[in-house]
Structure formats: C-alpha cells, structure tokens
Amino acid sequence: MTNFTTQIIGIIAGCVTSISMIPQLIKLIKKKEAKDFSYFMIILLLFGVGLWTVYGILKEDLPIIATNCFSFILNLIFLILVIKYKRINKRLET
Amino acid sequence: MTNFTTQIIGIIAGCVTSISMIPQLIKLIKKKEAKDFSYFMIILLLFGVGLWTVYGILKEDLPIIATNCFSFILNLIFLILVIKYKRINKRLET
Numbered sequence: 001m002t003n004f005t006t007q008i009i010g011i012i013a014g015c016v017t018s019i020s021m022i023p024q025l026i027k028l029i030k031k032k033e034a035k036d037f038s039y040f041m042i043i044l045l046l047f048g049v050g051l052w053t054v055y056g057i058l059k060e061d062l063p064i065i066a067t068n069c070f071s072f073i074l075n076l077i078f079l080i081l082v083i084k085y086k087r088i089n090k091r092l093e094t
Numbered sequence: 095m096t097n098f099t100t101q102i103i104g105i106i107a108g109c110v111t112s113i114s115m116i117p118q119l120i121k122l123i124k125k126k127e128a129k130d131f132s133y134f135m136i137i138l139l140l141f142g143v144g145l146w147t148v149y150g151i152l153k154e155d156l157p158i159i160a161t162n163c164f165s166f167i168l169n170l171i172f173l174i175l176v177i178k179y180k181r182i183n184k185r186l187e188t
Contacts, residue, residue: 006152013149017142023134036130040117048111055107058100 014067021074028078034085042079049075108161115168128179136173143169
C-alpha cells in the first residue's frame with residue numbers, strides 16, 4: 001500500500017469519526033431529550049479530542065488538526081445542548 | 095517538544111477518547127434506557143474507528159491500532175445494548 005493511500009485512509013477515518021456526532025446532534029435538537037447521555041463521556045471526549053489537536057499541532061499534521069478541531073466544536077455544542085435539555089427535562093418532570 | 099513527548103501525548107489522547115465510551119456504557123447498563131441515542135452516530139463511529147485501525151496497521155503504529163481496536167469493541171457492545179434496550183423500551187411503551 002502506498003503512503004498516499006495510507007494518508008487518504010487516515011483522512012477518511014478522521015472525517016467519518018468527526019461527522020459521526022452530526023446525526024446525534026440532529027436527533028438531540030429534534031427530540032430535545034438528553035437524559036440518556038453521560039456528562040462524563042462528553043467531557044472525556046472533549047479532553048481527548050483536545051489532546052489529539054495538540055498532538056496534530058506538534059506533529060504538524062493538518063488532517064489530524066482539522067478533523068479534531070471540528071470534533072471539538074461539535075462536541076462542545078453537544079455538551080451545551082445536553083446541559084440545556086437535561087435541565088428542561090428535569091423541570092418538566094417535577 | 096521532543097518526539098517522545100509528542101508520542102506520549104498521542105497515546106494519552108488515544109486512551110482518553112477510547113475510554114470515554116465507558117461511562118456512557120455504564121449509564122446505559124444501569125438505566126436500561128436507550129431512546130435518545132442515534133443508530134446512525136454509532137454506525138458511523140464504528141466505521142470510522144475501523145478505518146483508524148486499518149490506518150494504524152498500514153502505518154505500523156501500535157498505539158493507534160490498540161486504542162482503536164479497543165474503541166471498536168466498546169462501540170460494538172454499545173450498539174448491541176442500544177438495539178436491545180430500544181426494543182425493550184418500545185415494547186414497554188405500547
């Protein structure tokens with residue numbers, strides 16, 4: 001396998017894992033229900049993706065920086081919405 | 095920054111993103127409620143993590159292979175449990 005093919009596979013892998021959050025975000029915005037999500041999972045993910053971005057910067061690897069920056073932004077939006085909807089869900093329950 | 099430090103950051107980043115699924119899995123097993131999760135998200139994630147593993151094999155990069163194999167297994171368990179609990183949740187609703 002050539003180095004070029006390997007890079008392409010890496011870029012596709014990065015894009016697919018990054019965009020995987022999009023359908024979950026859409027579902028969350030549509031249903032406005034967030035009680036099944038774990039805060040701990042989202043915070044660990046944010047921390048991990050942030051570290052990957054640092055790794056990408058140190059390695060000067062643009063695909064790693066770009067896909068992880070994008071993931072970080074998506075996960076941050078997800079966290080904010082989960083906080084918001086969890087609060088609303090709780091208020092409606094009581 | 096030395097190459098060694100960069101590698102350490104990469105390994106920590108891989109471990110953190112891999113284990114981020116564990117608190118979500120624990121919450122799912124405890125609460126047995128899965129209706130907020132998007133199948134499309136889990137399937138994209140499985141596909142992406144699978145591609146990262148192929149990338150790691152091609153690059154002969156053990157940390158990438160190990161963390162993504164681990165993620166793949168966790169996500170597969172997560173998918174199976176989400177299918178199971180979504181079915182049970184639906185049956186209880188009707």
